[in-house]
Amino acid sequence: MNRKLVLGISVATLSIASLIFLIQGNMDIAVLLMTLLFVITNSFRARQMKKQGMEREAKWMSGMAIMFAILFAVVLVTVII
Numbered sequence: 816m817n818r819k820l821v822l823g824i825s826v827a828t829l830s831i832a833s834l835i836f837l838i839q840g841n842m843d844i845a846v847l848l849m850t851l852l853f854v855i856t857n858s859f860r861a862r863q864m865k866k867q868g869m870e871r872e873a874k875w876m877s878g879m880a881i882m883f884a885i886l887f888a889v890v891l892v893t894v895i896i
Contacts, residue, residue: 850887
């Protein structure tokens with residue numbers, strides 16, 4: 816399957832799911848899904864920027880993806896506990 820198609824489907828699914836949890840008032844799960852959404856989109860942007868030759872911007876986006884991955888783990892732990 817095409818990577819862009821998989822990315823688009825996952826972004827749409829995560830966006831809709833986080834919106835549903837937000838409307839239901841379940842903020843913990845909504846924030847968890849939003850941080851996962853940011854991880855996916857930032858890592859995809861980093862790959863795209865690197866392909867276009869924007870090394871500094873790609874490095875910045877990779878750092879942002881890593882930061883959101885760490886935040887995802889922190890939120891996941893707080894939701895579980």
